[in-house]
Amino acid sequence: MDLDGLPEGRVIVVGVGSTVRSDDGAGPAVVGRLAGEFPDDVIDAGQAPENYVAPIRRAGPSAVILVDAADFGGTPGEVRTARASDVEGLMMDTHAAPLSMFMRILNEETGADVRLVAIQAGSMEFGEGFGPEVSAAVDEVTRELGAILREVVKR
Numbered sequence: 001m002d003l004d005g006l007p008e009g010r011v012i013v014v015g016v017g018s019t020v021r022s023d024d025g026a027g028p029a030v031v032g033r034l035a036g037e038f039p040d041d042v043i044d045a046g047q048a049p050e051n052y053v054a055p056i057r058r059a060g061p062s063a064v065i066l067v068d069a070a071d072f073g074g075t076p077g078e079v080r081t082a083r084a085s086d087v088e089g090l091m092m093d094t095h096a097a098p099l100s101m102f103m104r105i106l107n108e109e110t111g112a113d114v115r116l117v118a119i120q121a122g123s124m125e126f127g128e129g130f131g132p133e134v135s136a137a138v139d140e141v142t143r144e145l146g147a148i149l150r151e152v153v154k155r
Contacts, residue, residue: 009062016068023121076122077133
């Protein structure tokens with residue numbers, strides 16, 4: 001997971017996805033796991049991240065990291081990071097508004113460096129729980145984002 005070059009300052013992690021569509025719940029799972037240690041630095045935006053622009057703006061972040069399951073043609077559990085300009089054409093998503101548009105709006109509204117951590121889904125069928133590859137990716141992403149948030153707290 002490549003999130004090098006994040007600016008100094010506050011980092012907000014936003015989980016995107018549906019917890020009732022198998023692997024699509026990866027984003028909310030990551031922020032759910034981080035919420036105990038970083039309750040003020042994570043947001044579960046569910047299936048409508050566009051509804052969270054104002055709370056994210058009020059948080060005053062220098063960086064926003066979105067976590068979402070996606071279909072970018074990888075193998076289940078593969079993790080890719082991207083900026084808004086890289087997201088168009090990279091993936092299909094299941095949201096009403098494209099994530100690339102949401103990322104651009106966040107950047108315009110907050111001035112923050114906005115990144116996406118996309119986890120390749122294996123299944124988006126209705127049902128709860130993840131396949132083993134996506135489960136391992138959720139663990140990995142949670143560890144790495146936890147380390148980033150801990151580093152921010154130390155500064």
